[in-house]
Amino acid sequence: MALSGKIDALLRGTYRDTETGAPVAVATRSLAIERSLAGMEADLVCGLGFGRRVAVVSDRTTHAVLGERVERAIAGSHQVDSVVLEVGVHPDDAAVARVRSATAGADALIAVGSGTINDIGKHASAQDGKPYAVFATAPSMNGFVSINAAITVHGHKLSLPAQAPMGAFFDLSILGAAPPRLLRAGLGDSLCRTTAQADWLMAHLLFDTPYRELPFDLLADDEAPLFAGAAELMRGDAEVVERLVNTLLLAGFGTAIVGNSQPASQGEHLVSHFIDMFADPDRPLVFHGEQVGVTTLSVARLQERMLEEPPRFRADAGTEEDFAGRYGDELGRSCWAAYREKRLDAAKAEGLNARVAERWDAIRERVGAILLPARHLEAVLRAAGADLTPEAIHLSRGFYERALIRAREIRDRYTCLDLAADAGWLASLVPSL
DSSP, X not given: OOOOHHHHHHHHTOEEOTTTOOEEOOSOOEEEEESOOTTTHHHHHHTTTOOSEEEEEEEHHHIIIIIHHHHHHHTTTSEEEEEEEOTTOOOBHHHHXXXXXXXXXXXXXXXXXXXXXXXXXXXXXXXXXXXXXEEESOOOOXXXXXXXXXXXXXXXXXXXXXXXXXXXXXXXXXHHTSOHHHHHHHHHHHHTHHHHHHHHHHHHHHHOOOOOSHHHHHHHHHXXXXXXXXXXXXXXXXXXXXXXXXXXXXXXXXXXXHTSSTTTOSHHHHHHHHHHHHSOTTSOOOOHHHHHHHHHHHHHHHXXXXXXXXXXXOOOOOOHHHHHHHHOHHHHHHHHHHHTTTOOOHHHHHHHHHHHHHHHHHHHHHHHHHOXXXXXXXXXXXHTTOOOSTGGGTOOHHHHHHHHXXXXXXXXXXXXXXXXXXXXXXXXXXXXX
């Protein structure tokens, strides 16, 4: 099956940045999206030039779905170390350490799975300087070809440096048959393009921090048809499943080109990460994209309110001791180390107020032009039968409102959550989000 024009151009290094005209390339060298990859696995892996000994990392579910098949296919050409993790393994530093130990003798890693397995595999392989590839089992998230991994370290969920896969392979017959919740999760993770772009652009306009249009140019052709096909996606329509895969890949390539997750992860992901860190550990399983769908709706509503009037910034009164008291000494100081990078003192607040007084109309116009209405995003999720409220993803309203207020404290990324808090609006707006 032919790859989409943009994906093929990125792999060849011939895609042109619309802002600079310069050619853009990605580190991933081999990519296949096929109705079925059955019988192709060995050729795909051999084409990567891995060493003789390869570790295949999966969990019990993804091993049964595809991992065992990949292991059998490459057993004739490689020595295979089968590393099968427990279902529900957390992507944390302990899991990464276990995988690094289990794959110590391997020349390369192959992740068979999606979010968690891919993050663990890409981070573990990067730590050990070994190449890796991924065989996807569900179109549930956009990190397949990104160069960062969401890993929890000592209770603090971080976006850590990883590496792009040398190969990424997608069997649409398997992806289309994934549990409906995983299809909805992929849609939910795609929903946040608008909120992430608005936050990133707003920070750029306020602070002159770097910003690029390229990641969003990559997504422009697929977003509207994907959202319009939300109902068909849930019926397993092959064309829409393929469009979802293209969208997830292009989002991941956008972050890889920029060098960080900012094009795809802003305020909505901060809230989701806070939930991951502090929600009841006995809460029923909720997939990342399911959660991001709900948090994206809240952040979209906040962004709409944010543009209604110019903010008046004030200095932040928080201290490291406040963070230590709120989160405990180790985690609190870790969060503070990130947060203080964006914390507003009196001079920064006054500088922002001067900029807003001079440029607010232009800022509002540029940010408003890229926002999709929250009601439209909600309609997309509703068409897919996705969760829309915190209660539907097993969170009390009280905890969710705390997440909306406190999530900005765990990262250095300046988002609409910070703007609303620094303007004194956030606490009053949260009940309506």
